[in-house]
Amino acid sequence: MKRRDFFRNSIGAGIATGAALHLGGYKRLWATSGSNAAPYDLIAVRGGEPDVMFDRGIEAFGGMKSFVKAGQTVVIKPNIGWDVIPERAADTNPLVVKRIVEQCLAAGARQVYVFDNTIDEMTRCYRNSGIEKAVKDGGGKMVPGHIESYYQEVPIPNGERLKRAKVHELILESDVFINVPVMKTHSSTRLSLAMKNLMGVVWDRRFWHANDLHQCIADFAMFEKKPHLNVLDAYNALMRNGPRGVSTSDVTNMKSMLIATNMVVLDAAAAKMFGHEPETIRYIRRADEMKVGTMNLDNLNIHRIQI
């Protein structure tokens, strides 16, 4: 029943989204989800510890309360794809996840769920990434994502190649969706950032790989339930051999973080930090062309914080 409600609501929301996008007013759309409009398009933080950077960043972004209301449920989707230690930067930094959980609860969230459809074996990924403990310590709930029955098939009306996908029910059911990728290179998509991280909320990734990976990533960014907040963890960044990395020698301590409500904006900014022009990463370019967001950062309101 709850799910059906969601679909009814989301179809409405989808129409609204589509209409809003058509009018080019996607910024206004996000403003309606919070009480006060996000004051910036992008927050860029540098020079602090992971938790401190998030605190400063979200504060400048109007505080967690502008994204999470009392009594709401929150789902956080970090990258926990790999059975590696946090120093390898293949998974999101556990401190970032922990602080986001804490901030959500402090803002009055009823429950904060964290999951990933991991690539390596789930329990080992959850444990060895340090995220399971971080979430528990922060007061959130670690939820499994390794069984197909958690995933509900949804349509992606404007998808070019990806027209349907099975999405984890927590993404569909939670009030607030926070996407927390880690900044890393990727062997075939070049970079794995916010949009790419959403491959971990769907069941069948093989379909994406076999059906124009870049287009599928851009297509899924069209799905109506988009992240309300995207936090790119670049405390440690995986500079080569991504997305898994081979050793800690692939990692640099970048001590940075990007926060944005729009995935394309965030990915475009992160691409620049890697020295790539956003349009050279095909899924970013496609998402821009499909009007998920803009990859042109020139006219955006960017707030930079140095700690």
Place this chain on the structure above:
Amino acid sequence: MKLSYLKKIRVAVSLIFLVATTLVFVDYRNILPEKLISGIVYLQFVPSLLKFINLVSIAVLGFIVVFVLTLLFGRVYCSTICPLGILQDVISWIARKFKKRKKRYYAFSKPHNILWYSLLALSIIVLLFGSVFVVSLLDPYSNFGRIMTYFGKPVVVLANNGISSILEKLDIFSLYPVNLVNIPFWVLVFPVIIGVLVVWLSVTHGRLYCNTVCPVGALLGLLSKVALFRIIIDEEECTQCSLCARVCKASCMNFLQAEVDFSRCVGCYNCLTVCPTNAVKYKSFSPGSSFRSLTGRKGSDDTGTVGGSDEPDLGKRKFVKGSLAYFLGMAGISILQEKPVNQNPTTVPEDKDFPVSPPGSLSLENFNDHCTACTLCISACPTFVLQPSILEYGLTGIMQPHMDYHAGYCNYDCTICADICPTGAILPVALEKKKQVQMGIAKFIQENCIVHTDKTDCGACSEVCPTKSCHMVPYEGTLVIPEVLEKTCVGCGACEFACPTTPYKAIFVNGNAVHQVAEEPVEEELKIQETDDWPF
């Protein structure tokens, strides 16, 4: 001298062993530490013997402990340590509760020594010729393992999944559901046969299986004929009341002749407990004394056995059919299902020269010569990559696990199978060394690759490669296509598993008949230009 406490000790010890040994096979969440698992199966006779033959090390003494125990007290192994034996005791104990009073009792019966010792001889001869095939089919521990992994574990997992789905409604996620992997039909055939045989015989004839089929029982039976302590019937004190024979699961109490066929005695001590005149004794024989039991005459005319002439039980048949349907049905929820996802079906078959044996097994030869297919590693493997083979290793290797890269891939940082293998088919290997064990080498088939056929980026194989031996190189335009660096490839199969093409993968691991040492991935220093400016 009343010796009824012996039975109590036997029951207590046997239940501990049965529960512990069951747990190691149904432990679907890898809760038990590897050292504990090794400890629990340490005394299992056949695995321990095979490991000793393989390692010739005094570190593997489980089977010697069993030898010594048998030479002292007879086949106590069969009633306290052997999980298949204890399982039969449990089954016959339960079955007795549903039987009419008359049918609850056993009776002395003639031994089936020709069949029994023939199977023992066959096992030993084939083993001497270098094949573990017959031993693995008959070893009670391995049979128990297969029954638990293929029948017990799914039941536990399904129960877990049922409970977890209820708890999840209450927002509790600690008992998450677990996948069941489809088990090939041909792998199930033998465990089903043994399972049905064991259940049927234990319901109707007590320990007939152990004294007719089991080669470990036969071998220990021969030893027990010269054991220091043997059970005897004291002719002077015996009133021929038949109580001892009526409780003897091994049907070895020939009370009319005041003789005990101690080679068949499984050491359950029921007779000691029931004898009203204490005529049944556990007597010590000095090593020089006459071996009376060795010259025991053939049994009496009392060959009646319990419930042997029953009509075919339709309920049982239904159960067997039901179980088969259940396992066939499991295929439906299998994680092995591969839906076609690529638009152009691939055309070039994966052509493996050799299957892949687990890390630590050194070579196919070493693995095939020592693995009894007990399924302990299959059950414990967290990624499901270890799956029972059908014909991958040839017919004599049926049920032995192989690395099935369509079911999963070998976790780079895991050595569980090597840590727990009780037979030495997979030898312990330190994690750092394991990361360089080259079980096979990935082979790329460009004709099947999405990048080649569809001209779109994919890279699923390279993504998951833990050593980046599968890396992407420029192809047409901005596309990148995989290339394998064979020297650093460990053959973990992540690439093969991840490859989305069907029916044939575009990358697969060709097994190394003899495992090699892969080179370490090259680590270069990262050259980063530090900057305080944002590029936007």
